[in-house]
Amino acid sequence: MTHDFFKDLKPIQYEGPDSNSSLAFRHYNPDEIILGKRLEEHLRFAVAYWHSFAWEGGDPFGGLTFERPWHPQDNIKNAYLKADVAFDMFSILGQPYFCFHDADVRPDQGNFPDNLATLNEITDYFLDKMKNQKTKLLWGTANMFSHRRWMAGASTNPDPDIFAFAAATVKSCMDVTQKLGGENYVLWGGREGYETLLNTDLEKELDQMGRFLSMVVDYKHKIGFPGMILVEPKPQEPSKHQYDFDVATCIGFLRKYNLENDVKINIEQGHAILAGHSFEHEIALAVSEGMLGSIDMNRNDYQSGWDTDQFPNNTPEVALAYYHIIKGGGFQTGGTNFDAKLRRQSIDAEDLIAAHVGAMDVFDSLRRRRVFGEGERFRRRRTRTFDQRYHGSDEENVRYDERKLVRGANHELASGVCTNDEFSFDGGVEESGERVFVERV
Numbered sequence: 001m002t003h004d005f006f007k008d009l010k011p012i013q014y015e016g017p018d019s020n021s022s023l024a025f026r027h028y029n030p031d032e033i034i035l036g037k038r039l040e041e042h043l044r045f046a047v048a049y050w051h052s053f054a055w056e057g058g059d060p061f062g063g064l065t066f067e068r069p070w071h072p073q074d075n076i077k078n079a080y081l082k083a084d085v086a087f088d089m090f091s092i093l094g095q096p097y098f099c100f101h102d103a104d105v106r107p108d109q110g111n112f113p114d115n116l117a118t119l120n121e122i123t124d125y126f127l128d129k130m131k132n133q134k135t136k137l138l139w140g141t142a143n144m145f146s147h148r149r150w151m152a153g154a155s156t157n158p159d160p161d162i163f164a165f166a167a168a169t170v171k172s173c174m175d176v177t178q179k180l181g182g183e184n185y186v187l188w189g190g191r192e193g194y195e196t197l198l199n200t201d202l203e204k205e206l207d208q209m210g211r212f213l214s215m216v217v218d219y220k221h222k223i224g225f226p227g228m229i230l231v232e233p234k235p236q237e238p239s240k241h242q243y244d245f246d247v248a249t250c251i252g253f254l255r256k257y258n259l260e261n262d263v264k265i266n267i268e269q270g271h272a273i274l275a276g277h278s279f280e281h282e283i284a285l286a287v288s289e290g291m292l293g294s295i296d297m298n299r300n301d302y303q304s305g306w307d308t309d310q311f312p313n314n315t316p317e318v319a320l321a322y323y324h325i326i327k328g329g330g331f332q333t334g335g336t337n338f339d340a341k342l343r344r345q346s347i348d349a350e351d352l353i354a355a356h357v358g359a360m361d362v363f364d365s366l367r368r369r370r371v372f373g374e375g376e377r378f379r380r381r382r383t384r385t386f387d388q389r390y391h392g393s394d395e396e397n398v399r400y401d402e403r404k405l406v407r408g409a410n411h412e413l414a415s416g417v418c419t420n421d422e423f424s425f426d427g428g429v430e431e432s433g434e435r436v437f438v439e440r441v
């Protein structure tokens with residue numbers, strides 16, 4: 001330990017399901033082999049620097065509650081102290097990854113050159129620490145929503161100077177992500193959206209966003225960044241309407257601007273809930289389109305309607321999320337980031353550890369083979385009839401399938417269930433050996 005913030009807390013150990021300690025793993029054993037792989041390698045847990053160390057406990061009704069020794073966060077000395085405590089926590093938890101924004105790790109000095117200098121300085125300090133412990137960088141990102149300069153967006157801002165500032169900011173964050181060996185770079189469209197269409201040219205702003213993301217991809221190739229570029233959907237908050245609404249919207253956007261081969265998606269459970277989806281819907285859709293990158297495993301309260309960023313504690317939801325991730329081949333460069341914050345009354349240092357330990361323990365769900373075994377059998381059974389009849393892809397199979405389709409259709413007609421119109425794709429009715437009224441064009 002480099003600081004006494006966590007006092008004499010020892011690294012968290014796996015003690016098994018009978019343990020009564022909130023500072024021990026009861027279910028998460030990183031070395032356990034499940035489906036042929038160590039649990040740690042399946043799950044790839046990451047701690048989020050911002051909620052754990054930069055967030056001060058404020059909400060829309062009140063400010064700081066945590067009173068950490070690295071407050072106020074407006075000078076480089078406290079940024080070093082914060083880094084010491086963060087890496088102490090990483091060694092206590094033993095999780096393999098962390099994630100950060102530029103604004104989490106350096107003080108904000110209000111101008112680009114000074115912010116860049118302190119970002120480079122503090123990430124050099126990270127690099128030294130990472131040589132001595134196993135924690136790696138899952139992804140880096142830029143905070144382009146907190147400072148007042150971003151009030152009207154970053155890449156979609158109507159002021160070209162802000163667009164340029166955003167481009168320089170992302171470049172600097174990609175540079176430090178690469179320096180630290182980051183495995184992904186994430187863009188969450190904080191204020192890329194609008195409050196009212198009466199003052200917003202939606203088409204133009206989407207083109208600006210597409211142009212910006214193309215520049216990000218070009219820069220990735222220019223510097224040879226081996227990681228994946230990810231965008232993160234969210235339907236609203238802070239904007240009334242965010243352009244990256246959900247997974248389907250992001251896929252459409254990426255395809256429109258020819259970015260789908262270079263950019264994948266980071267899916268957050270809380271954002272899925274805000275969009276009116278379940279987490280597993282968003283994951284399954286991304287998997288089916290080959291677009292899953294990584295996940296933020298933090299949930300919302302279903303009654304509040306806010307993005308409450310709570311640690312996961314719902315085993316069935318987590319089990320279903322992982323069912324689709326594993327079925328899709330598991331994470332490649334992605335992982336499980338806890339973009340989750342304590343409740344603002346949880347002011348003890350130990351609470352930070354206990355919250356992460358509890359969240360990691362929810363992944364007991366991976367052990368639930370019923371989800372992987374019976375779930376898959378149910379799914380296959382439901383589509384079996386269709387798969388058996390209409391499996392054909394060559395011309396012969398298609399013709400064979402059509403005859404079956406026609407027989408089926410005639411049967412329905414005979415029973416009076418369907419009308420000719422409903423089955424007549426091209427309006428043609430033909431009498432031959434068999435009645436055929438579906439013709440291939």
Ligand SMILES: [Mn+2]
Nearest residue numbers: 270271307309
């Ligand atoms: Mn969130």
